[in-house]
Amino acid sequence: MKTLSERYDVVLDRIHHTAVRANRNPAEITLVAVTKTLPAEIVQAAYEVGMRHFGENRAAELVEKRPLLTSHTKPDDPIIWHAIGTIQSRKTNAIANHADIFHALDRLKIANRLSHRLVENGRNLPIFLEINISGEASKAGFNCAHWEQDATQTAHLRTVAQKVAQLPSLQLAGLMTMAPWHVEPEQIRTIFRRTRQLAQQLQNDLALTSPLQLSMGMTDDFEIAIEEGATHIRVGRAIFGER
Ligand SMILES: *Cc1c(COP(=O)(O)O)cnc(C)c1O
Numbered sequence: 191m192k193t194l195s196e197r198y199d200v201v202l203d204r205i206h207h208t209a210v211r212a213n214r215n216p217a218e219i220t221l222v223a224v225t226k227t228l229p230a231e232i233v234q235a236a237y238e239v240g241m242r243h244f245g246e247n248r249a250a251e252l253v254e255k256r257p258l259l260t261s262h263t264k265p266d267d268p269i270i271w272h273a274i275g276t277i278q279s280r281k282t283n284a285i286a287n288h289a290d291i292f293h294a295l296d297r298l299k300i301a302n303r304l305s306h307r308l309v310e311n312g313r314n315l316p317i318f319l320e321i322n323i324s325g326e327a328s329k330a331g332f333n334c335a336h337w338e339q340d341a342t343q344t345a346h347l348r349t350v351a352q353k354v355a356q357l358p359s360l361q362l363a364g365l366m367t368m369a370p371w372h373v374e375p376e377q378i379r380t381i382f383r384r385t386r387q388l389a390q391q392l393q394n395d396l397a398l399t400s401p402l403q404l405s406m407g408m409t410d411d412f413e414i415a416i417e418e419g420a421t422h423i424r425v426g427r428a429i430f431g432e433r
Contacts, residue, residue, distance in 0.1 A: 219420065
């Protein structure tokens with residue numbers, strides 16, 4: 191059995207080697223350690239071996255763990271909490287209060303509610319729009335399954351992106367996607383590549399000055415995601431073992 195620290199090192203090595211092979215700077219890739227279902231003690235152990243970015247997919251777990259960890263972390267070297275799962279509108283306050291970055295915006299209504307609460311709290315929140323590139327009915331996110339052919343899909347996404355960029359206290363960070371389960375690596379690569387191309391298109395259309403970031407890649411596919419331009423990978427099992 192490998193220790194947490196050893197598994198973390200293996201993942202860091204894989205990120206490093208993949209980035210270098212792809213002519214990318216490893217420092218531009220943020221590893222979000224996904225701690226969903228794990229107790230606060232494990233998050234603390236992960237902090238102690240050097241992890242700083244943590245991802246939770248349920249608002250309730252974020253609300254529970256964040257305050258527990260605050261007393262065990264250095265104030266000048268805090269944890270950055272990533273909310274990575276889609277939320278229902280009644281959970282927006284929890285996310286606005288406790289998330290530092292939100293990866294899974296799938297409806298404008300959620301953005302409006304987040305913005306309202308963030309303004310009250312005096313907080314800011316970078317937001318990724320979740321994109322459904324594969325078109326699977328089971329997947330959340332804005333439907334962009336045919337964005338290259340279907341101008342209405344890109345137009346809708348553009349409207350949403352513009353609104354998010356304009357709403358007070360929200361920042362448009364980029365696009366997030368999830369690859370389908372049980373498909374060939376080359377299909378996964380296509381999903382990630384099309385997401386990157388969509389981000390590029392959106393950036394041009396909106397004349398954005400800073401590049402849109404890409405949250406994509408998990409335990410089984412983060413190397414492909416890095417090769418295709420991911421800036422944030424969300425990795426659970428490779429670091430913490432099977433859930
Ligand atoms: C669970 C989860 C992950 C991490 O998955 P692993 O397979 O454990 O790496 C990444 N993103 C989201 C949205 C998740 O829910």
